[in-house]
Amino acid sequence: MKSLQEFLQHFLSNKGQHVFLSLLVAKVCAFLGSLFIIRILPESEFGTVSIVASVFAVFAPFSGFGSQQSLLRFGSLTDETADKKWLSSYLLLKGFGRQVLLTAVFFLVSLFYVNRYEDILYIFLFFSVRLIGFYFFNHLQSELRIFGKNAEFARLNNTVNISGVILLLTLSYFWGLLGYLAALAATPFLAFFWFKWHHLKNITETFSFNKKEIWNYGLHASGTALLSDTLFSADVLLLSFLMNENAVADYKVAILIPANITFLALTFMQSDFPVLAKNYQNKAFLKNYIFNYYKIFLPVTALIFGIGFIFKSEVIQLFFTSKYEESTLPFIILLAAFCGNMLLRNLYGNLLSAVGKMKANTLISLFTLVMLPIFALFLVGHYGFTGMAVSLSLSMLLNGFMLMISFYIYLKNLK
Known part of the structure; x- marks a missing residue:
């Protein structure tokens, strides 16, 4: 404590x-x-x-x-x-x-x-x-x-x-x-x-x-930001192609609240970014940061998901009216996914940026963007817009684990 x-x-x-x-x-x-x-x-x-x-x-x-x-x-x-x-x-x-x-x-x-x-x-x-x-x-x-x-x-x-x-x-x-x-x-x-x-x-x-290093980092950071933003627009574009505008509306209702909870982790990490960058070779500091981050965000994500799961129908009706009741299951799937996002993708993606490993960040983001339509082609046909919720969730989970593995490889190589 x-x-x-x-x-x-x-x-x-x-x-x-x-x-x-x-x-x-x-x-x-x-x-x-x-x-x-x-x-x-x-x-x-x-x-x-x-x-x-x-x-x-x-x-x-x-x-x-x-x-x-x-x-x-x-x-x-x-x-x-x-x-x-x-x-x-x-x-x-x-x-x-x-x-x-x-x-x-x-x-x-x-x-x-x-x-x-x-x-x-x-x-x-x-x-x-x-x-x-x-x-x-x-x-x-x-x-x-x-x-x-x-x-x-x-x-x-x-x-x-x-x-x-x-x-x-x-x-x-x-x-x-x-x-x-x-x-x-x-x-x-x-x-x-x-x-x-x-x-x-x-x-x-x-x-x-080194000027070359400065500009390489900047370009990879920009590319990663673009790929990350694209991931959260590709799902809607794919759904509009694979289904219709009604499915898109139901899906947008399901994802609106879950997608916005990640600002908690993102703003927290952005606040600490200069300190993390300064300690990029301090193994003990980085391990301690991860440990304490989880002390905060494991209870936070558990509380968010618990409230969302218990009151899922009430949340949908309160914010979007009862005509969107079909969005309840995708809402829970996406809420779980974005809670996991705060524990994996937001944490390790920002850590990799802070320690200068932007190339890994970019490549993993690109791979995830490729995997999303592959998941969608198999799942949307069988499960409709719920399948798209699962597709995005799997993509983010895969992205988070790959970022985590990349960061721990970096951490292992530190003396």
Whole structure:
């Protein structure tokens, strides 16, 4: 128990709770913004925006070609303030050049849609501006994290997200689609209130890190993020192909709550990421971290699953009405799967990222993405959308065990 107390005290002393709560605020703001815009925009306009937003979601993980992920990890490895500043300035400049290229490619994608959807070109233009702002926002977040300024990170995150959702609600109410797009494009640039002049000075390459290693890590981190996001959209796309829109609706109801419980583990791990990266060769620290993580999340996941299992019918009826009663069994299957996800995939995937083993993370994510349609082809035909719930659950379980094995191989090789 003493070890767990020290673990939590260390988390609080690093102001990890600020990071945790700010990421929760970001999730709530995103949900409120989506809910409002669904109600205020005509169906056709919302559909067109959704298409562009889906393309944006593919490009967003590659922001700066992974420069922010590299800054977070490599900046956490050094205690020298000058090294951190040099690395930050270098990655800001080099990453911005790559970001401009990425944004140009993103905008060119609009040419594939321009003849099919009205006004989609200017929607892509607003999202292109957002993509640039997104780059600066992410960079400043990573920089604050490597300097241990978790409370300041929380202020940045809360200011951008809360102000952003207020701006979105206000402009959308008065100017509809145009107001929504203007708010969306402007929101990440609120981060410039945290921009300091040192970002544009002392741009040097005198830091002690290997540049090739930095960019390789960043690209693999971006690729892993993309593959991870794709896994949770491929299931819906497969189901729409193998069944129909009613099955998709039932499945979306079943997965909505289970998929969102993982924010508990993800925000907790993100809060500790700089500390984990700094101790990437400390075998005792890493083993102790895993031990204490399970002390917290084994009871948490057991409680979540227990409540969900006992009140499964009530939960479905309360949130989604009785017409979705058929989603009860898939709901329980997915709830169990995402609880397991917190104990395996979320833990060991983030640990592998922190210790620099992003290539293993990427390859395992790619393998899992290949396995999902294979499972689905066999199971959906026999069990309908319940089969898709089982397919995704098996894929995540396989992913989690492979990540765990990869991490323990790394841990075994540490002296």
